[in-house]
Amino acid sequence: xxxxxxxxxxxxxxxxxxxxxxxxxxxxxxxxxxxxxxxxxxxxxxxxxxxxxxxxxxxxxxxxxxxxxxxxxxxxxxxxxxxxxxxxxxxxxxxxxxxxxxxxxxxxxxxxxxxxxxxxxxxxxxxxxxxxxxxxxxxxxxxxxxxxxxxxxxxxxxxxxxxxxxxxxxxxxxxxxxxxxxxxxxxxxxxxxxxxxxxxxxxxxxxxxxxxxxxxxxxxxxxxxxxxxxxxxxxxxxxxxxxxxxxxxxxxxxxxxxxxxxxxxxxxxxxxxxxxxxx
Numbered sequence: 574x575x576x577x578x579x580x581x582x583x584x585x586x587x588x589x590x591x592x593x594x595x596x597x598x599x600x601x602x603x604x605x606x607x608x609x610x611x612x613x614x615x616x617x618x619x620x621x622x623x624x625x626x627x628x629x630x631x632x633x634x635x636x637x638x639x640x641x642x643x644x645x646x647x648x649x650x651x652x653x654x655x656x657x658x659x660x661x662x663x664x665x666x667x668x669x670x671x672x673x674x675x676x677x678x679x680x681x682x683x684x685x686x687x688x689x690x691x692x693x694x695x696x697x698x699x700x701x702x703x704x705x706x707x708x709x710x711x712x713x714x715x716x717x718x719x720x721x722x723x724x725x726x727x728x729x730x731x732x733x734x735x736x737x738x739x740x741x742x743x744x745x746x747x748x749x750x751x752x753x754x755x756x757x758x759x760x761x762x763x764x765x766x767x768x769x770x771x772x773x774x775x776x777x778x779x780x781x782x783x784x785x786x787x788x789x790x791x792x793x794x795x796x797x798x799x800x801x802x803x804x805x806x807x808x809x810x811x812x813x814x815x816x817x818x819x820x821x822x823x824x825x826x827x828x829x830x831x832x833x834x835x836x837x838x839x840x841x842x843x844x845x846x847x848x849x850x851x852x
Contacts, residue, residue: 577796577851579605580615580636580783580809581842583627584762585802586819587614589837591706592713597843599630604852606631611795613786615779617761617771617805619677619733620644624716638677638733639756639773639805640782643789650789651782653774654678655732659754663735663772664727666750674737675721676729683729684721691738692718695764734773739766758805771805780808798849800834800842801826817845 581587581602588594602612614623614635620642623635634645643651655663660676667674673691676683696714735755737747747770748757755772762769779799787793797813799806802822810816810830818830819841827833834845846852 575796576609576611577605577798577849578611578613578787578792579851580613580779580797580799580813582799582801582803582806582809583614583616583618583623585821586800586806586837587627587842588713589709590764591709592717593709594627594630595838595840595842597840598837601843601846601852602630602632605846606633608852610851611790611792615783615799615801615809617734617758617773617803619682620679621681621720622677622717626712626716634786636779636782636786639758639771640777640779641733641774642679643782643786645786645789651785652679653733653777654730655734655774657728657730660730660732661728662754663751667737670740670742672737672740672742672747674735676727676732677734677736678729678731679733680731681722682717682720683725683727683732684723685727686723688738689718689721689723692721734771736762736765736771737769739768742768744768744770758803761803761805773805778808779806780812783809783812798851800845802837815849 587598605612611633614632616637617639619638636643641653673688674685744759751757751772759770761771798815799809799813800817801810802819804823816831818827818833820836835841
């Protein structure tokens with residue numbers, strides 16, 4: 574069996590909508606590594622958001638912060654943060670326009686004034702849930718809320734990227750405000766609303782990070798796979814040899830993908846690993 578390298582997004586790919594890793598995906602990743610293949614996380618999340626219930630599965634490393642951070646076997650090989658000037662622009666613009674947001678660093682998530690309250694309402698209030706769903710939400714999403722740090726200085730120099738929730742501003746208005754200064758990506762977390770999105774470093778994306786990682790490991794000739802669901806996975810899906818969209822992926826990502834597998838909860842990763850003889 575030829576050695577392969579696999580890059581897996583987290584939100585909507587490795588984890589379901591309640592931030593829980595389906596057992597089938599955990600089994601697939603462990604079997605793939607037992608077969609001698611490399612498996613890396615490749616996510617928009619910053620390291621502080623990659624929780625123990627994900628890391629315990631076992632990976633060879635991670636690409637995080639949408640390509641702004643690369644770690645191989647616990648060694649940092651690349652890390653780039655937002656400039657103080659750009660961070661000041663974000664904080665002042667979002668605050669003056671009542672946009673709830675959080676600044677993502679490797680040591681925590683720094684929340685705007687009313688963000689945590691709004692997220693608690695979004696995740697837990699007004700939902701008629703069965704016990705299984707409630708348990709999944711508490712297991713998967715509570716660590717995310719617990720990572721939120723409130724009442725801190727938001728003018729920071731350790732920020733990887735920024736995520737923002739839906740507000741009265743349209744996404745296009747926000748995109749116009751920050752275009753050229755950031756990559757402005759639409760609705761990377763669907764639960765955050767139609768006009769939500771994220772701001773990441775310009776000229777930094779998952780594909781560039783994969784290229785850096787492969788060069789670092791001297792694996793430029795290895796067979797490459799990537800799994801994703803959102804438009805921040807587009808460059809990654811197009812860069813690798815086998816770019817695979819989840820069954821729940823954005824329609825435009827499916828159009829760009831080499832193949833489409835099942836949804837996360839339908840065993841999409843496991844089924845695709847079987848199809849391509851990874852396991």
